[in-house]
Amino acid sequence: MNGLAPCAADPDASRGRRVDEPPSRFRNEFQRDRDRIIHSTAFRRLEYKTQVFVNHEGDLYRTRLTHSLEVAQVGRSVARALQLNEDLTEAICLAHDLGHTPFGHAGQHALNDCMRDFGGFEHNLQSLRVVDELEEKYAQFRGLNLTFESREGILKHCATRNARALGDVGRRFIDGTQPGLEAQIANLADEIAYNNHDVDDGLRSGLISQKGLCEVELFGRHHHGARREHPGAHDRIIVYETIRRMIGHVVHDLIGHSAQALAAAAPANIDEVRVAKERYIGMSDDVLRAHRDLKRYLHAELYRHPKVQRMSDTADRTIRWLFAHYLAEPAHMSSESGSPASAAGPDDLARQVADYIAGMTDRFAFGEYERWSGQAASRHS
Ligand code: MG
Numbered sequence: 001m002n003g004l005a006p007c008a009a010d011p012d013a014s015r016g017r018r019v020d021e022p023p024s025r026f027r028n029e030f031q032r033d034r035d036r037i038i039h040s041t042a043f044r045r046l047e048y049k050t051q052v053f054v055n056h057e058g059d060l061y062r063t064r065l066t067h068s069l070e071v072a073q074v075g076r077s078v079a080r081a082l083q084l085n086e087d088l089t090e091a092i093c094l095a096h097d098l099g100h101t102p103f104g105h106a107g108q109h110a111l112n113d114c115m116r117d118f119g120g121f122e123h124n125l126q127s128l129r130v131v132d133e134l135e136e137k138y139a140q141f142r143g144l145n146l147t148f149e150s151r152e153g154i155l156k157h158c159a160t161r162n163a164r165a166l167g168d169v170g171r172r173f174i175d176g177t178q179p180g181l182e183a184q185i186a187n188l189a190d191e192i193a194y195n196n197h198d199v200d201d202g203l204r205s206g207l208i209s210q211k212g213l214c215e216v217e218l219f220g221r222h223h224h225g226a227r228r229e230h231p232g233a234h235d236r237i238i239v240y241e242t243i244r245r246m247i248g249h250v251v252h253d254l255i256g257h258s259a260q261a262l263a264a265a266a267p268a269n270i271d272e273v274r275v276a277k278e279r280y281i282g283m284s285d286d287v288l289r290a291h292r293d294l295k296r297y298l299h300a301e302l303y304r305h306p307k308v309q310r311m312s313d314t315a316d317r318t319i320r321w322l323f324a325h326y327l328a329e330p331a332h333m334s335s336e337s338g339s340p341a342s343a344a345g346p347d348d349l350a351r352q353v354a355d356y357i358a359g360m361t362d363r364f365a366f367g368e369y370e371r372w373s374g375q376a377a378s379r380h381s
Helices: 028-037 043-047 064-081 086-097 104-112 123-134 148-154 160-164 167-175 182-204 217-229 235-265 270-274 286-301 306-328 345-359 362-373
Strands: none
Touching: 028 086, 028 148, 043 064, 043 362, 064 086, 064 182, 064 235, 086 148, 086 182, 104 306, 104 345, 123 148, 123 345, 148 167, 148 182, 160 167, 182 235, 182 286, 217 235, 217 286, 235 270, 235 286, 306 345
16 A cells, blocks of 8 residues: 555545545545645634744744644654655644634633633634634535544544534544544644744743753753764754754654554554554653653743743733623624624524634734724733
8 A cells, every 4th residue: 555554544445524525636635635724724824823922922933833834744754754644644733733722822721711611612622623614615515524534633632522522533532542643643743843842932032041951851961962062053053953853862762662563563454553552653651751851841931931921811811801702792703704603592602702712813812802992902011
């Protein structure tokens, strides 16, 4: 099968799309999924959504768009090395954050809280909702009508009560089975990408320091190696060298460890992957621990830094205010295809408001807050 491992996802053996479509002449089914994702409105909006730093804070920081591209790059390298399906991995990676709210985790947290009495808000579930329902691009169906395999990968986490309503794609959260290997790769590629680019952005912002990071084993080891080999290099180059080495280290370990696990278990096809007790894609214990230490450091020192926290508080207030406002004034929500569909009840209306807010970019959310509240969103705190 195209030089791929037998347990790789096979576009010709896909579980299919929700609405049947004739095949494309030039692209396989997963390539089509990827292309639909790239052409989606939600994908373009990622450019103006926060990763850690709010979009207007500086031109050099990651946004959700560049984050998603970096995730796809890591994911594709791993998939190729393991002879797994690179197109599917890329599609999942590019789509994984489509449902993310403005203002990063602060936005997601606030919206989930607003939706507490209406079924909650989960950004992974929202990413699936974007590709299944919310994108309005095709005359024949709602959403992007992606293959089961892409949808399975996009739905990284899901509460059991929500999984029940999803049918086939939600089953694994009830059965406790695994997603395909390409989805497993996308999952870890996400973590590798943000751990490393948040080090870069964090250092650039001055909120964390090289000295502090050197206490973290993974960073310290590679920083030391880069300094030793390039004693005359500029500080900034040393940081890049360090990050490059950290990514290389973790990715090589991930490939090696996963290759071993796959060789030992030799799953004959993707269904054997799904019913396996454990995931075959993973890092060695040592590297996993080192990677988690770095993540923990970033949580404590960067994501909870008072300056990031101040911005998060502003984001939180903005989202809560907008939610209450649209609930009271649904006509203030605009839509590309006219006014929003009328809601059948309060739950429906709340979900419409959540969809509307989740789809906003950072600056649109601030703009809407200023427009309807008549107050400045105090962007620069
Ligand atoms: Mg992500």
